[in-house]
Amino acid sequence: xxxxxxxxxxxxxxLHAPQxxxxxxxxxxxxxxxxxxxxxxxxxxxxxxxxxIVTASCLITERLFTMANGQVNTLGDWSAIITGxxxxxxxPPAFPLWMGVVAGFIAISMGKVMFGGLGMNIFNPALVGxxxxxxxxxxxxxxxxPALFEERFSQFIPSTFTAPFMIPxxxxxxxxxxxxxxxxxxxxxxxxxxxxxxxxxLDLFVGNSAGxxxxxxxxxxxxxxxxxxxxxxxxxxxxxxxxxxxxLTAGGFYYINPQQYPEPxxxxxxxxxxxGAWFMATDMVGSPVTPLGVVIYGLFIGFLTVxxxxxxxxxxxxMYAILxxxxxxPLIDQYTTPKVFGHRKQS
Amino acid sequence: xxFFSAITRSSFSHGLHPPSHKAxxxxxxxxxxxxxxxxxxxxxxxxxxxxxCIVNKGDEVVRGQPIADASAALSVPIHAxxxxxxxxxxxxxxxxxxMETAILLQVYDASSQQxxxxxxxxxxxxxxxxxLQAIQDLGLVGLGGAAFPSHFKQRIPDDKMVDTLVINGSExxxxxxxxxxxxxxxxxxxxAGIKLAMRATKTRRAIIGIEDNKMDAVNxxxxxxxxxxxxxxxxxxxxxxxxxEKMLIKSLLNREVPAGGIPLDIGVVVNNVQTxxxxxxxxxxxxxxxxxxxxxxxxxxxxxxxxxxxxxxxIGFILQQVGYSGGVNEFILGGPMMGPAVSSLETPITKSCSxxxxxxxxxxxxxxxxxxxxxxxxxxxxxxxxxxNPAQLGLLASAAEYQQxxxxxxxxxxxxxxxxxxxxxSNIPLVQYFRIAKAINRELxx
Numbered sequence: 001x002x003x004x005x006x007x008x009x010x011x012x013x014x015l016h017a018p019q020x021x022x023x024x025x026x027x028x029x030x031x032x033x034x035x036x037x038x039x040x041x042x043x044x045x046x047x048x049x050x051x052x053i054v055t056a057s058c059l060i061t062e063r064l065f066t067m068a069n070g071q072v073n074t075l076g077d078w079s080a081i082i083t084g085x086x087x088x089x090x091x092p093p094a095f096p097l098w099m100g101v102v103a104g105f106i107a108i109s110m111g112k113v114m115f116g117g118l119g120m121n122i123f124n125p126a127l128v129g130x131x132x133x134x135x136x137x138x139x140x141x142x143x144x145x146p147a148l149f150e151e152r153f154s155q156f157i158p159s160t161f162t163a164p165f166m167i168p169x170x171x172x173x174x175x176x177x178x179x180x181x182x183x184x185x186x187x188x189x190x191x192x193x194x195x196x197x198x199x200x201x202l203d204l205f206v207g208n209s210a211g212x213x214x215x216x217x218x219x220x221x222x223x224x225x226x227x228x229x230x231x232x233x234x235x236x237x238x239x240x241x242x243x244x245x246x247x248l249t250a251g252g253f254y255y256i257n258p259q260q261y262p263e264p265x266x267x268x269x270x271x272x273x274x275x276g277a278w279f280m281a282t283d284m285v286g287s288p289v290t291p292l293g294v295v296i297y298g299l300f301i302g303f304l305t306v307x308x309x310x311x312x313x314x315x316x317x318x319m320y321a322i323l324x325x326x327x328x329x330p331l332i333d334q335y336t337t338p339k340v341f342g343h344r345k346q347s
Numbered sequence: 348x349x350f351f352s353a354i355t356r357s358s359f360s361h362g363l364h365p366p367s368h369k370a371x372x373x374x375x376x377x378x379x380x381x382x383x384x385x386x387x388x389x390x391x392x393x394x395x396x397x398x399x400c401i402v403n404k405g406d407e408v409v410r411g412q413p414i415a416d417a418s419a420a421l422s423v424p425i426h427a428x429x430x431x432x433x434x435x436x437x438x439x440x441x442x443x444x445x446m447e448t449a450i451l452l453q454v455y456d457a458s459s460q461q462x463x464x465x466x467x468x469x470x471x472x473x474x475x476x477x478x479l480q481a482i483q484d485l486g487l488v489g490l491g492g493a494a495f496p497s498h499f500k501q502r503i504p505d506d507k508m509v510d511t512l513v514i515n516g517s518e519x520x521x522x523x524x525x526x527x528x529x530x531x532x533x534x535x536x537x538x539a540g541i542k543l544a545m546r547a548t549k550t551r552r553a554i555i556g557i558e559d560n561k562m563d564a565v566n567x568x569x570x571x572x573x574x575x576x577x578x579x580x581x582x583x584x585x586x587x588x589x590x591x592e593k594m595l596i597k598s599l600l601n602r603e604v605p606a607g608g609i610p611l612d613i614g615v616v617v618n619n620v621q622t623x624x625x626x627x628x629x630x631x632x633x634x635x636x637x638x639x640x641x642x643x644x645x646x647x648x649x650x651x652x653x654x655x656x657x658x659x660x661x662i663g664f665i666l667q668q669v670g671y672s673g674g675v676n677e678f679i680l681g682g683p684m685m686g687p688a689v690s691s692l693e694t695p696i697t698k699s700c701s702x703x704x705x706x707x708x709x710x711x712x713x714x715x716x717x718x719x720x721x722x723x724x725x726x727x728x729x730x731x732x733x734x735x736n737p738a739q740l741g742l743l744a745s746a747a748e749y750q751q752x753x754x755x756x757x758x759x760x761x762x763x764x765x766x767x768x769x770x771x772x773s774n775i776p777l778v779q780y781f782r783i784a785k786a787i788n789r790e791l792x793x
Contacts, residue, residue: 005673006676007677007691007692009677012686012763012765013684014706015684017772020773118719118720284725289725338734341760342605
C-alpha cells in the first residue's frame with residue numbers, strides 16, 4: 001500500500017445516478033433558449049428586453065426573499081431562471097417592461113416563495129405571475145404586434161418603455177405603420193374566436209404569426225421538449241396526453257359542427273398550448289407522480305383548454321387549464337396511488 | 348432466443364439499471380486466497396442465535412473441525428477454516444460496526460489446504476429430515492447476503508406446501524460476479540445441491556433464474572440439465588433489484604409474495620446459487636462451510652477478481668493480496684447498493700459476505716453533495732420495486748411522522764434496496780431516512 005488507507009463510511013446505496021436537480025434545471029434552461037431565440041428573431045429588441053428584465057426580476061425577487069428569510073442562496077438551482085424565461089415567453093412582445101417586473105415579482109413571491117420555495121409550490125410559478133398580470137393589465141396583455149416587422153432590430157415597440165404605473169400607448173397606429181398587410185392586432189386564436197378567420201395550420205406549426213413571445217412555433221417547442229424527453233428530464237407522457245386530450249375534445253366539437261368550431265390541428269398548434277404542454281405542465285413540482293395520474297392530468301389539461309377556448313370569455317385557455325390541473329394534482333395522486341407490491345387488489 | 352425473447356423476457360415492474368461494472372471480474376476464473384496469519388471468526392455470522400463456542404484459548408484445531416456449535420434450532424455450527432491455535436476469544440468490531448464475540452485463530456504457517464476433519468455421508472441414503480440435519484451440521488447459511496440458516500429455510504412446516512424451488516442466480520448488484528463464476532465453473536455442484544434441496548423441501552420443480560447479462564451461464568447450465576426434467580433455467584431481465592427474492596419470484600412465476608409474508612406463503616423457497624453449490628459440494632464429503640467465493644473489485648484494486656476466501660479473513664489481508672493502492676476509500680462488504688461500508692480493515696469476511704468493493708475518491712459520493720428539496724419528479728416512485736411512494740415517505744420522515752409512515756404508507760414493506768436514493772436528483776438519502784424511521788418505530792413498539 002503506497003498511501004495510508006483511510007476509511008470512509010457512508011450509508012447505502014454507495015452509487016448514485018448522475019443527474020441531479022441542477023443538471024436537470026440547467027438542461028431545461030438550455031432547452032428554452034432556442035425558443036427564446038426564435039421569439040427574439042420574430043419580435044426583435046422588445047422581446048429580448050422583456051426576456052432579460054422578467055428573468056432578472058425573478059432572480060432578484062428570489063434572492064431578496066431568501067435574504068429576508070435568512071435562508072441560503074437558492075439561485076444556484078437554476079429554477080428561478082426557468083420561471084423567468086417561461087414567464088417572459090408567455091407575455092406579448094410589446095408588454096411594458098415595468099409590468100414584466102411586476103409579473104416576475106408575483107411569480108416568484110406568490111407562486112413560489114410563499115409556499116416554501118422550490119418543490120413546495122402548488123402552481124407553476126410562471127403561470128401564477130401570468131395569471132396576475134392577465135387580471136391586472138387586461139389590455140396590455142392582449143396587445144399584439146406583428147411578427148417579423150422590418151425595424152425590429154433597430155427600434156423597440158413603443159409600449160415597451162412605458163413608465164411604471166402608466167398606461168401604455170395604444171399600438172393601433174404603430175401597428176398600422178409597421179405591420180405587414182392585413183395585420184389586425186389579433187392572435188390566430190383571437191381571429192378564430194372573435195372574427196371567425198382561421199390561420200393556416202402550417203403557419204402556426206412553423207410559428208411566424210402573432211402571439212406571445214415564445215408561443216408561436218410549435219415546431220421549435222416540440223424539438224426542444226423532445227430533447228429534454230430523450231434525456232429523461234421531462235415526462236413525455238404529459239405533453240402527449242395533453243395533445244391527445246386537446247385533439248379528442250376539439251375533434252369531438254369539430255365533428256359535431258365543422259362550421260362553428262375550429263379544426264383540431266388548429267387547436268393543437270395555436271396559442272400557448274405547445275409551450276404550456278411541453279414546458280409548463282411538465283413542471284415536476286406541480287404534476288402527478290403516479291403513472292395513471294399523469295394520464296388523467298394530461299387529458300384534463302387538454303380538455304379544459306379546449307373548453308375554455310371555445311366557451312370562455314378569453315381566446316386562450318392553456319394557462320387556466322394548467323393552473324387548475326396543478327390544483328387537482330394532489331387529489332389525482334391520492335386517487336391513483338398504485339397497488340403496493342404484495343397487496344391484493346381492493347375488492 | 349434472440350431479440351424477441353429478449354424484449355419479452357419476464358420481469359417485475361419498476362426497478363432501475365445502475366452501471367453494472369461486472370466486466371472487470373466476470374471473465375476471471377476463481378482463485379484461492381492464501382490463509383491470513385490471523386483469522387477472526389465471529390460467532391454470529393447468521394440470522395438467529397449466535398453459535399456456541401466449543402473451544403478454549405490455546406486449543407489446537409485442524410482445518411474443518413467444528414469450533415462452535417448450533418445453540419438453537421435457528422443457529423448453525425462454525426468450523427475452523429485453517430489449522431492453527433486458538434489465540435483468544437474476544438470482542439471485535441463487526442461488519443455493522445457493533446461489537447461482537449469472535450474466535451481468533453492463529454494459523455500455522457504449515458497449514459495446508461487439505462480439509463482434515465470431515466464427516467462424509469451417502470446422500471442417497473438420507474431421508475429429508477436427515478438431509479436437513481446434515482445441512483445444519485455443515486453450518487450452511489444463505490450466501491447471497493441474507494445469512495439465514497439454510498436448514499431452517501428448507502424445513503417446510505406441515506401446514507405449508509411448496510411446489511417450486513427457485514434458485515437465485517440473478518446477481519443484480521453492480522460489480523459482483525461471484526455467483527456468475529460459480530455457475531460457469533461448478534455447474535455440477537450447483538445441480539447436486541439443487542437436487543438435495545428439492546429432496547429436503549419435497550418439491551418437484553426447480554427453476555434457476557439468471558439475469559440475461561449472464562447468458563453464458565444460462566447456456567452452461569442448460570447443457571448440464573439436458574437430462575433433468577424437473578430442473579430448468581430461465582433468463583430474466585437484467586434489472587436491479589432482480590435478485591431480491593420477491594422480485595425474482597414475480598419475474599419467474601408471476602406470483603406476488605403477500606405483503607408482510609414470505610415466499611413460503613405462496614409455495615416457493617428461494618435459495619442463492621452459491622448456497623446450493625456449496626451444499627452440493629460439501630454435503631457428500633461432509634465438510635463444513637469454511638470458505639466462500641467473493642468478488643474483490645472496485646476502482647481502488649489493482650487485481651480485481653473472484654477469490655475463494657477462508658471465513659474470518661480480515662479485509663486488510665485481502666487488500667494486501669490484490670494490490671490495493673491506499674488513500675481515501677470506502678470499503679463495502681457486498682454490492683454497492685445494499686452492502687454496508689465497514690469502519691475497520693480488521694473486519695473479517697463472514698459467511699454471508701459476497702464481495703469486497705473498494706471505491707476510491709472519485710467513486711465515493713462527494714461529501715458536500717447538496718441535498719436539494721424534493722421536486723416531486725416521481726423518479727423514486729417509478730423506481731420502487733415495492734410500489735411505495737418514497738417521495739411521500741421522505742417528506743413524512745423529515746416531519747418525524749414515523750408512525751404515519753408505517754401505518755399509511757407501508758414503510759415496513761421497504762427492504763432498503765436503495766433504488767430511490769440512487770435515482771433521487773435531489774440527493775435525498777431516502778433509504779437512510781427509512782432505516783431511522785423503522786428503528787424508531789421498533790423502539791417505540793418495544
